[in-house]
Structure formats: structure tokens, C-alpha cells
Amino acid sequence: MQAALDTLRHVFGYDAFRGAQGEIVAHVAGGGDALVLMPTGGGKSLCYQLPALLREGTAIVVSPLIALMQDQVEALRQLGVRAAFLNSSLDAGAALAVERAFSAGELDLLYVAPERLLTPRFLSLMDQARLALFAIDEAHCVSQWGHDFRPEYRQLTLLHERWPDVPRIALTATADAPTRREIVERLKLEEAQEFVSSFDRRNITYTVVAKQEARRQLLEFLSSRRGQSGIVYCLSRRKVEQTAEALSEKGIVALPYHAGLDSQVRAEHQRRFLREDGIVMCATIAFGMGIDKPDVRFVAHLDLPKSMEGYYQETGRAGRDGDPADAWMSYGLGDAVLLQRMIEEGDSGEDRKRLERRKLDALIGFCESTSCRRQSLLGYFGESHPGACGRCDNCISPPQSWDGTVAAQKALSCVYRTGQRFGAAHVIDVLRGAETQKIQQFGHERLSTYGVGKDLDAKQWRSVMRQLVAGGWLQVDVEGHGALRLTSESAALLKGERTLTLRAEAERLPKARREARASQGTAAMDDEATVRFDALRAWRASVAREQNVPAYVIFHDATLRQIALAEPTDLDALATISGVGATKLERYGSAVLEALSSAEA
Structure with a gap:
């Protein structure tokens, strides 16, 4: 554990583990298999990234999400970790260079799409390499009854069959009890130790409003959140484009994203969302999986999602940095009718339709509940909560x-x-x-x-x-x-x-109360600290543009906020800030101190 803590401090810049991270790291680094259920933003990635650095060889990370692979690899490189990815975004020359680095033992972590991993060529490369561990991210994709089934995940049992001595860690943020059982069965993890963290995202405020004029209601919600990054989910492509246009007309920087757009347009809109501050992405659920942007301050649903799992996963894209965030949804009977029709007209079998009806019924019940939203949401995943969380609409303004x-x-x-x-x-x-x-x-x-x-x-x-x-x-x-x-x-x-x-139908909150709720729980900074924070963000944005990377891979907002509050005057003081590891201190330390000095001039 001392080696793990030293690496945590030196590489990642953190003094202590969160929750069960320490136990998981020790277990996997020691060669044990693990099934990890941890909420989005709970620090799942560290549970395999750190053991990868503690064990000899290269860790193979299986992920279906190209965007997440690229973000995590870039973030790891910023920390001085030798990381790479192999997926369809690479041309032949770049892919060959990664394969050579892997074969030469020059990588700590290699992210691979499941389709690529299962090819004879890559299996042969792994036969010749020293493997530290296998990390199977988004493990719920193995379940045919889950909300995001990927057939390639069913074949990942060969990892254990072919390399029985290499530890495996399967991770997911969204799995109810039946899905958990299927993950264990399909991936042959019967002997694995299970680590189940709380699904509670305490920093998220949940709000459900009865749909009346949904776009007007959305604009009211956004009125006190201008300049914040967020995602607005719509059920149809047409509604995505109409919503983006309506928000743009009101002076909000909003971009559409759906599968019907040209691939270059989608890529450019995703790039801007990741790299610029204050972008609102209006999207179908085609957008979001694998988006590792930590400072998404809100996720709004203009239409009902398809299930509680989908709702939890989509809202979980807000507030990954731990700062206060909002999950807002407008819901009407028409949404339920439309989704029921989609279920009945689908080509899946009767068993699947029955399951989808049950999932939709659970979500409708959540919307109509008069009790604590957090209690209802966690209860769906088998976790108890006493209620009265103080961070949902039913607790803040109890319904009559x-x-x-x-x-x-x-x-x-x-x-x-x-x-x-x-x-x-x-x-x-x-x-x-x-x-x-x-x-x-x-x-x-x-x-x-x-x-x-x-x-x-x-x-x-x-x-x-x-x-x-x-x-x-x-x-x-x-x-x-x-x-x-x-x-x-x-x-x-x-x-x-x-x-x-x-x-009873809730009355609209007065504007003053809406704004008070929107700012509830934000970190307290006086005017001088705010000036320093803004100067640090401007410096970060400039560096990110030069490197063509998302700003948050340089430093998270939470780290910049701590720097602005602490006002370090030298590198030793800066090194004590959470999130400032050795490589980042060496690379950016002097520039950070200069930005602070300029802000106070």
C-alpha cells in the first residue's frame, strides 16, 4: 500500500484514496480478479491505472468508446504515463507504431476496442508481450438484458482462458442486480472479489418538472447557468436541431449532435464541447458515452429517457469533478406513450419487450414520486437511502x-x-x-x-x-x-x-429562488480569488489550444479553484495542491505561479 500511495502522490498528485479505491488497487496489484461497481465520477479509472503502474508489463484496457480512450490516454500522458490506444481512428502507420511500442514493452497502458482485441493479429501480439492486467471497462455491455449490449463483450471470456494468470478487473457504473449476475457469469468472474460502492452522486441535484412548454421551461432553467457547460438530451434528431437553434437565438452557445449529421460535423462539435468552456450540446443519446469532461455542470432531458439505467448513466455525465451539478428533466404523458409505441413496434422478442416495459414503468414511477428522488433512484439499484437528501426538488420544495x-x-x-x-x-x-x-x-x-x-x-x-x-x-x-x-x-x-x-402540480419558483437553487453548494470564493481563478482558466485554455487537447487534461477546475484559494507563492507550496503531480509540477508549475502573479498585478 505504501508503494501505491507513493505512486498516487507522485504521478496523480493526490494524497489519499477515495472510498474503496485503496482496497481495489491493493487487490488487483496483488494479482486478484475484481468486479467494481462505482458511480460515474467515483474514480473507477484509477482502480486499474494505478495497479498498471505497480505491476510489470502492459495493462490492456478494453473499452468500446473511442472518445474515452483518446481522452484518458491524453490525460495519462500529461501525467508522464506511457499510454496509447488502438482503434479505428488511427491510420495504418500510427497503429503499427503503437503495436511496435507494445511489443517492445514501452507502454504502461494500452486501450483497445473489443473488436480489435479479438483479432488474430492482436491476440498473437499479446502472446508475445508481458501483460500486467486486463481491465474491462463498461462491463455492463456484456449483458443482453442491459441497456447497452455489445455482442463482442461476450467473447472476452477468452482472456481468462488464454491468460489465466493475468488478473482481470471489470468495471461499470450502471448495473442492476440481474446485470451484475450476468457480468459474473459471462466473464467467468465467479472467483472475483466484488467491490460495490454507493451509487449516490451527492453533488447532483435532481429535478423533474411536468412538461408544459418544454423549451420555455428549459430556457428558464438555463437562465442562471449561462456560461456553463452542459448537455441537453432530446429523443429525436429534429428536436435536437430545433433546440440547438432556439438556444443559439437566445445567445447560448449550443451545438447539435446526432447520428444523422455528417461525421466531420459530429467530430468538430464534440471537439469544441471537450475543448471549449460554456458549450451546451443538444444531442440524442448517440452523444455522451465515454465523454470524460469533468466540468459538465448540468444534464437536461427534454424528453423521457428509456430506462432508469439510461437516466442514471446520462445524468452521471454531470459533475464528474465533484462540484455541484444539476440533473433536470421535463416529463409528460406523451413521452411515455411515444416510448411505449417504440417498444411495441420494435423487432425484439416478447421477453425483451416485457423487460423494456418494466424499465419504462419504473422510470415513470420515479417521475411521479412524491418522495425523495435520490431514495427512489438508489432503491432501483438495490441501495437504501433514508430520504430527505436535500438535493432534489421533492426535498427542497416538498410537493403538496x-x-x-x-x-x-x-x-x-x-x-x-x-x-x-x-x-x-x-x-x-x-x-x-x-x-x-x-x-x-x-x-x-x-x-x-x-x-x-x-x-x-x-x-x-x-x-x-x-x-x-x-x-x-x-x-x-x-x-x-x-x-x-x-x-x-x-x-x-x-x-x-x-x-x-x-x-399537486408545483407552482413555478420565483426567479430569486431559482437562482438561489442554481448556485446552491458552489465553492465559496471571494472577488480576489475569483480573479485568480479566471486568470488560471485563461492560462489553461491557452495551453490547451497550443497542445490541441481538452482543457481539463491540463488541470481540473477543482484543482485551479484550490490554487486560486491557496495562493501558493513557490513550487513547494504548489506541490501540496491536490491534483498537482510531479510531472505536471515540472511542466506547468512556473507558468501557474506566473499566471497567479499576473492576476494580482
């Missing part, structure tokens, strides 16, 4: 509830009397006594439920309908174009045998 039994009976009765053939919008029109052409066409103004719901406005009725669907009192008939239908549970409510408490 009301006896919705009569309203639910009116809604269910109206769905029944209109023939269970119509969606929520038409049913609400009937309940509120609207005079629409559709109501007249079907004669629904003659129904006994016509106009019985005038006591609630359309917004309140939409909330009632959403909660009835989420609670299983109504179901959406996807084949019937989103028509609402009664369920087996409906009768008890209609007969008055059950009562129902519903969540």
Missing part, C-alpha cells in the same frame, strides 16, 4: 398532495363512456366541457361526464391522467394510437372501494 379520488373517478368514467378509444387530450376536453369539432363529431357533449370536470384546469387534468397511468389505473393502448383504457385495478376506484392521494 390532495385527495384525488373523485377526480380519478370522473376521469376513469369519462374514459369508459367515450369508448376507451381516445387519448388524454380529448378526454380532458370532454371533462372540461370544451366545444371542439371532435366532441361534436362523436356526440360526446351528450355524455353524462361532459363538463363534470370544470373545477380543474387542463394542466391539473393532465397531471391526474399522468398519475393514473403511472399508478396502473389507466393504461395506454399503443396500437390504438395512444388511447386510454381501464385496467383491472380501475373497478375498485370507480366503485369507491379505494381512495387515491395525488400529487
Whole structure:
């Protein structure tokens, strides 16, 4: 452990391990196999990078993510570590040079895509090399029931079969209990020690709002976050482009990203997001996996994700540096209907569809919950939490509830009397006594439920309908174009045998309170420290441009903030700052001190 701590300080610039990192490093460095479940931003990479430096030979890191490989290799090189990657982004000459360095024992870590690793050529190269360990990143990709199945991962069992004495460490941030069991089974990790860290990202504030005018709601959310880097997820390519355009018109630097864009455009937009401050990326889920940018301050969902795993993974791209970050989502019944239709119209088998329905139901339940969001989210992954986290909308502004039994009976009765053939919008029109052409066409103004719901406005009725669907009192008939239908549970409510408490629609927060929440928990810096911090960021940006690397591989914001607060006056003092290792001190120390001095001039 002393050797591990010395290397941690000398190379990475940290004085102590976080959580279970120390145990994992000692176990793998000693030759043991490990399965590591740790949240995004929890420090998974260090769990194999440090043992790679402690053991003889080259560590092979299997990753499906080109962007992550490139970022991590660049970050390691900044630390003086001999690292390289092999993937489709390299031309033949560059790939050959990496292979030669590997064969000559000149690399500490080599990142490889699974497709490349499984080729006879690369397997032959590994036969001739000294191997320190195998790290299998994004291990949930092995599960066919997971949210990101990659068939090549199924073949990674050959690593243990062919090199049984080389330790393996499999790592993931998103795996429920069934996925964990499948990882163990598929990768033959029955003898591996499991290290399960808390899935709780304490620095993230979770907020879910009822979708009304989603783009306006998004702009309100962003109003106090201008200049921050963030990601806005949309379900469709068209919506991605429209949202990016709308944000740009409001003076926000926003870029679109989806699979339909030209590959060069995608690459340029990703490059700008990684290398520039304050970029907002509007994207489908095609963007984000493997994005190692630590200072993403928010992730916003304009549409419902497909599962709790997807939501957790996507929101986990915010706040990887440990500073306060936001996960914001707008949700409406239409989102659920659209995703249900996508499930039913998909070409997967019935077992898979049943699983996807369950996952969607869990996410809808999370959205409609009146309890602590963090408690609900962690509970999905089998982790208990006492609730009242103080960093979710339900804890910060506890939702009001009301006896919705009569309203639910009116809604269910109206769905029944209109023939269970119509969606929520038409049913609400009937309940509120609207005079629409559709109501007249079907004669629904003659129904006994016509106009019985005038006591609630359309917004309140939409909330009632959403909660009835989420609670299983109504179901959406996807084949019937989103028509609402009664369920087996409906009768008890209609007969008055059950009562129902519903969540009240939240009122909009006053601007002052929204801004207070947006700045909640940010690190305290006075005006002078802020000037120093800004000067350090400007210096970092200049160096990053010269080297054509993301700014955060030079130093994280958290490190620059500590420097700005500590005001070191010499290299010895700078060396005590967390995140300043020996190589970075030698490479950048004098320039950092000069930037500090200039800021105070």
C-alpha cells in the first residue's frame, strides 16, 4: 500500500484514496480478479491505472468508446504515463507504431476496442508481450438484458482462458442486480472479489418538472447557468436541431449532435464541447458515452429517457469533478406513450419487450414520486437511502398532495363512456366541457361526464391522467394510437372501494429562488480569488489550444479553484495542491505561479 500511495502522490498528485479505491488497487496489484461497481465520477479509472503502474508489463484496457480512450490516454500522458490506444481512428502507420511500442514493452497502458482485441493479429501480439492486467471497462455491455449490449463483450471470456494468470478487473457504473449476475457469469468472474460502492452522486441535484412548454421551461432553467457547460438530451434528431437553434437565438452557445449529421460535423462539435468552456450540446443519446469532461455542470432531458439505467448513466455525465451539478428533466404523458409505441413496434422478442416495459414503468414511477428522488433512484439499484437528501426538488420544495379520488373517478368514467378509444387530450376536453369539432363529431357533449370536470384546469387534468397511468389505473393502448383504457385495478376506484392521494402540480419558483437553487453548494470564493481563478482558466485554455487537447487534461477546475484559494507563492507550496503531480509540477508549475502573479498585478 505504501508503494501505491507513493505512486498516487507522485504521478496523480493526490494524497489519499477515495472510498474503496485503496482496497481495489491493493487487490488487483496483488494479482486478484475484481468486479467494481462505482458511480460515474467515483474514480473507477484509477482502480486499474494505478495497479498498471505497480505491476510489470502492459495493462490492456478494453473499452468500446473511442472518445474515452483518446481522452484518458491524453490525460495519462500529461501525467508522464506511457499510454496509447488502438482503434479505428488511427491510420495504418500510427497503429503499427503503437503495436511496435507494445511489443517492445514501452507502454504502461494500452486501450483497445473489443473488436480489435479479438483479432488474430492482436491476440498473437499479446502472446508475445508481458501483460500486467486486463481491465474491462463498461462491463455492463456484456449483458443482453442491459441497456447497452455489445455482442463482442461476450467473447472476452477468452482472456481468462488464454491468460489465466493475468488478473482481470471489470468495471461499470450502471448495473442492476440481474446485470451484475450476468457480468459474473459471462466473464467467468465467479472467483472475483466484488467491490460495490454507493451509487449516490451527492453533488447532483435532481429535478423533474411536468412538461408544459418544454423549451420555455428549459430556457428558464438555463437562465442562471449561462456560461456553463452542459448537455441537453432530446429523443429525436429534429428536436435536437430545433433546440440547438432556439438556444443559439437566445445567445447560448449550443451545438447539435446526432447520428444523422455528417461525421466531420459530429467530430468538430464534440471537439469544441471537450475543448471549449460554456458549450451546451443538444444531442440524442448517440452523444455522451465515454465523454470524460469533468466540468459538465448540468444534464437536461427534454424528453423521457428509456430506462432508469439510461437516466442514471446520462445524468452521471454531470459533475464528474465533484462540484455541484444539476440533473433536470421535463416529463409528460406523451413521452411515455411515444416510448411505449417504440417498444411495441420494435423487432425484439416478447421477453425483451416485457423487460423494456418494466424499465419504462419504473422510470415513470420515479417521475411521479412524491418522495425523495435520490431514495427512489438508489432503491432501483438495490441501495437504501433514508430520504430527505436535500438535493432534489421533492426535498427542497416538498410537493403538496390532495385527495384525488373523485377526480380519478370522473376521469376513469369519462374514459369508459367515450369508448376507451381516445387519448388524454380529448378526454380532458370532454371533462372540461370544451366545444371542439371532435366532441361534436362523436356526440360526446351528450355524455353524462361532459363538463363534470370544470373545477380543474387542463394542466391539473393532465397531471391526474399522468398519475393514473403511472399508478396502473389507466393504461395506454399503443396500437390504438395512444388511447386510454381501464385496467383491472380501475373497478375498485370507480366503485369507491379505494381512495387515491395525488400529487399537486408545483407552482413555478420565483426567479430569486431559482437562482438561489442554481448556485446552491458552489465553492465559496471571494472577488480576489475569483480573479485568480479566471486568470488560471485563461492560462489553461491557452495551453490547451497550443497542445490541441481538452482543457481539463491540463488541470481540473477543482484543482485551479484550490490554487486560486491557496495562493501558493513557490513550487513547494504548489506541490501540496491536490491534483498537482510531479510531472505536471515540472511542466506547468512556473507558468501557474506566473499566471497567479499576473492576476494580482
